[in-house]
Amino acid sequence: MTRTQEVAESAEAARRARFGTLPERIRPEDTIEERPATVPDPARDTYNADEWLVRYAL
Template sequence: MEGQSMIDSAAAARHARFGKLPERIRYEDMVQEEPVTLHDPARDAYNPEGSWTSFSCFAADLGL
């Protein structure tokens, strides 16, 4: 009978810990909103002088 009481106490401990579902989380608490940055045309403009620095090429590194 000692084994049965041990099983019952373990089952009671498990039920006390895992016997119910966690609290629901509201959608508003899961979403983070940030303001949009303003459009900067200078950032998106094409710069032919600096465009070669935006990629890495082995042939360009060798000067070919």
């Protein structure tokens, strides 16, 4: 066996060791992180059903 063949075989062995198998599959559910963009403000989100009467009818 010549020196170039040995180098080629060692390079092939290194490629197989690194790329020989596919990585484990990642589920789509594991790739998404859901969290609110801002902290909910209870004072801002209050709704008074009769407020429109005061604003627009009087």
